[in-house]
Amino acid sequence: MNHEYSLPREIQKVWTTSERRISQVHRAAPVLLPGYWADFDPFLLMMEDRFQKGAFDVHPHRGMETITYVIDGSIEHYDNATGGGGVLQKGDLQFMTAGRGVVHKESPAEGESVHLLQLWVNLPRKHKMAEPRYQNISAQDVPVRQEDGAQIRVYSGSSGEVISDTLNYAPVTFVHMVIESGASVTQDLPGSYNGFIYVLEGSGTFGENAVQAKKGQVLWLGPANGEKRSSIRVAADEKMQLVLFAGEPLREPVVAHGPFVMNTEEEIRQAYEDYRNGTFFTPHR
Numbered sequence: 001m002n003h004e005y006s007l008p009r010e011i012q013k014v015w016t017t018s019e020r021r022i023s024q025v026h027r028a029a030p031v032l033l034p035g036y037w038a039d040f041d042p043f044l045l046m047m048e049d050r051f052q053k054g055a056f057d058v059h060p061h062r063g064m065e066t067i068t069y070v071i072d073g074s075i076e077h078y079d080n081a082t083g084g085g086g087v088l089q090k091g092d093l094q095f096m097t098a099g100r101g102v103v104h105k106e107s108p109a110e111g112e113s114v115h116l117l118q119l120w121v122n123l124p125r126k127h128k129m130a131e132p133r134y135q136n137i138s139a140q141d142v143p144v145r146q147e148d149g150a151q152i153r154v155y156s157g158s159s160g161e162v163i164s165d166t167l168n169y170a171p172v173t174f175v176h177m178v179i180e181s182g183a184s185v186t187q188d189l190p191g192s193y194n195g196f197i198y199v200l201e202g203s204g205t206f207g208e209n210a211v212q213a214k215k216g217q218v219l220w221l222g223p224a225n226g227e228k229r230s231s232i233r234v235a236a237d238e239k240m241q242l243v244l245f246a247g248e249p250l251r252e253p254v255v256a257h258g259p260f261v262m263n264t265e266e267e268i269r270q271a272y273e274d275y276r277n278g279t280f281f282t283p284h285r
Contacts, residue, residue: 091139149183195246202240
């Protein structure tokens with residue numbers, strides 16, 4: 001049995017998302033706004049999107065990873081770097097490493113709508129130009145931790161004794177929790193991780209300082225003050241559904257322009273040049 005001390009974390013900050021109409025076929029709510037690179041490290045931004053076909057066209061990425069989690073509906077995806085494609089459905093996850101470059105498209109079928117979260121994760125400098133990689137995880141293959149009145153689906157990292165085999169360049173924990181009214185869960189995290197919780201449904205009490213939050217609110221975790229191990233407690237006041245993301249900060253310079261995230265302005269200029277002249281990626285053959 002491991003008796004190593006685990007520091008209970010507090011909630012440092014809470015904010016409420018606000019959805020807006022982007023187009024006739026797309027509504028979005030920023031969960032993590034871009035530009036707070038040091039504060040959110042290793043995370044860059046997160047959006048909650050509801051959209052139909054036509055919301056997104058073919059577009060490139062370099063120097064980062066995306067985590068796409070389907071809350072409801074289904075989405076077709078294709079990229080011409082790896083030749084990968086397929087369909088993501090409710091509860092499925094795609095962990096895409098853009099690395100040196102992908103050009104891809106994500107779209108629901110005609111007449112369908114999809115509701116999803118997409119989180120951008122920074123890549124460490126040494127892996128910015130890694131070969132593109134896709135990890136598609138279907139809902140039925142996700143390892144599950146069961147507790148009294150709670151189900152924790154472990155998409156990346158670990159929860160208790162349950163460990164995901166998802167590959168990470170920047171270490172990331174991602175769990176989805178469904179907690180019945182009156183039940184509580186404690187999620188363990190490395191003390192060095194930054195992290196946040198986003199409430200999808202219901203309401204509850206969070207952290208050592210017992211902060212209350214409800215659907216549509218984001219809770220940023222307080223620091224572990226140098227402790228190696230930490231934890232965050234979540235208790236449901238009513239049936240609650242939430243996602244928790246936490247990751248190891250990279251503490252590297254971030255220069256982001258559009259879909260490219262690098263360490264210097266010169267690397268950004270090179271990304272645009274490579275994209276224009278056709279040397280952005282090695283096409284799948």
